[in-house]
Amino acid sequence: AQSVTQLGSHVSVSEGALVLLRCNYSSSVPPYLFWYVQYPNQGLQLLLKYTSAATLVKGINGFEAEFKKSETSFHLTKPSAHMSDAAEYFCAVSPTNTDKLIFGTGTRLQVFP
Amino acid sequence: DTAVSQTPKYLVTQMGNDKSIKCEQNLGHDTMYWYKQDSKKFLKIMFSYNNKELIINETVPNRFSPKSPDKAHLNLHINSLELGDSAVYFCASSLRTADTQYFGPGTRLTVL
Numbered sequence: 001a002q003s004v005t006q007l008g009s010h011v012s013v014s015e016g017a018l019v020l021l022r023c024n025y026s027s028s029v030p031p032y033l034f035w036y037v038q039y040p041n042q043g044l045q046l047l048l049k050y051t052s053a054a055t056l057v058k059g060i061n062g063f064e065a066e067f068k069k070s071e072t073s074f075h076l077t078k079p080s081a082h083m084s085d086a087a088e089y090f091c092a093v094s095p096t097n098t099d100k101l102i103f104g105t106g107t108r109l110q111v112f113p
Numbered sequence: 114d115t116a117v118s119q120t121p122k123y124l125v126t127q128m129g130n131d132k133s134i135k136c137e138q139n140l141g142h143d144t145m146y147w148y149k150q151d152s153k154k155f156l157k158i159m160f161s162y163n164n165k166e167l168i169i170n171e172t173v174p175n176r177f178s179p180k181s182p183d184k185a186h187l188n189l190h191i192n193s194l195e196l197g198d199s200a201v202y203f204c205a206s207s208l209r210t211a212d213t214q215y216f217g218p219g220t221r222l223t224v225l
Contacts, residue, residue: 043203043216100169103156
């Protein structure tokens with residue numbers, strides 16, 4: 001069965017520092033991969049998605065993620081953190097050609113001034 | 114303009130009661146979903162519907178019954194509520210199967 005592992009339930013960075021949120025997937029074939037963000041008391045918003053096109057995917061709010069098949073990873077990065085980036089981030093995998101999203105356990109990002 | 118909306122936003126009820134949560138999308142999407150987010154923020158799919166037809170039913174107790182009167186609506190009815198049903202329930206929709214899913218704001222259900 002496909003699954004997603006997010007390393008680190010909490011990540012803290014200073015404003016202006018690099019953000020790196022880790023996601024590894026298990027799949028026998030390249031799946032579709034997603035990063036969603038959840039701000040406090042809100043629903044999930046799509047940051048970016050990988051669907052077997054370019055391996056470097058650019059998303060909203062300056063985030064990007066790189067699909068690395070050899071490492072089965074899809075880590076999320078942002079060069080410079082803003083206070084407004086503080087939120088819960090979820091990595092998700094969707095088996096190709098299905099509509100099922102399997103979520104990781106989430107990573108809470110804290111940004112300090 | 115709200116894309117995916119849910120009502121109510123908060124729902125507090127007693128054990129044993131029956132309650133419903135409503136979801137509507139104005140995106141013209143064919144597929145709708147229900148997800149449950151537990152107290153540890155873990156999200157798990159419960160159901161998906163495509164053109165009013167049930168596609169996914171993820172080992173959810175029979176007390177949970179989704180109903181899709183039309184493509185734009187997917188309601189969730191829960192019978193005999195239990196303490197463990199307390200969670201945030203999210204509705205989502207996508208244009209077609211395997212397309213990007215757009216989520217509603219969630220309904221926080223608290224069972225006392």
